[in-house]
Amino acid sequence: xxxxxxxxxxxxxxxxxxxxxxxxxxxxxxxxxxxxxxxxxxxxxxxxxxxxxxxxxxxxxxxxxxxxxxxxxxxxxxxxxxxxxxxxxxxxxxxxxxxxxxxxxxxxxxxxxxxxxxxxxxxxxxxxxxxxxxxxxxxxxxx
Numbered sequence: 429x430x431x432x433x434x435x436x437x438x439x440x441x442x443x444x445x446x447x448x449x450x451x452x453x454x455x456x457x458x459x460x461x462x463x464x465x466x467x468x469x470x471x472x473x474x475x476x477x478x479x480x481x482x483x484x485x486x487x488x489x490x491x492x493x494x495x496x497x498x499x500x501x502x503x504x505x506x507x508x509x510x511x512x513x514x515x516x517x518x519x520x521x522x523x524x525x526x527x528x529x530x531x532x533x534x535x536x537x538x539x540x541x542x543x544x545x546x547x548x549x550x551x552x553x554x555x556x557x558x559x560x561x562x563x564x565x566x567x568x569x570x571x
Contacts, residue, residue: 440519460487460516468509475502484509487516 467483474480481497484505488495499505513526527534534550536542543549548570559565 458517460490461513461522463487464509464513464516468506468513471502471505471509476500476505480505480509484512487512 463483464487467477467480467487470477470480470483476499481499484497485495488497497505497508499508510526510530514523517523524534526532528550531545533545534543548568551568551570553571554565554567559567
């Protein structure tokens, strides 16, 4: 992973050698993501769950053996898991899916304002090709 500086701004380049024209669509899911997904599910259903904490610690201790999570509440455990997802999956394109899935606000960046779940722009536009294939489909409101 390295950064590229263009026009005074720094951009993340996690996969610099991928030309983007791979012959097959090959989704990649790392084991750390699977562990964090399971930890979030356990914490959501069971509250402060020992297995969820163990999974969270296993992911973090792979890179930092000194960190030990011991959240006392369900909300703190889920917040720790979601924060670990942000750290572990940095630059892999999962953040926007997490924001939509959890109904969070998209943060403001540069000149783009924040977008809350109640705004029309929160739901993305349906691509033209999809609407051409299905003439009964209408565009999402606000586009």
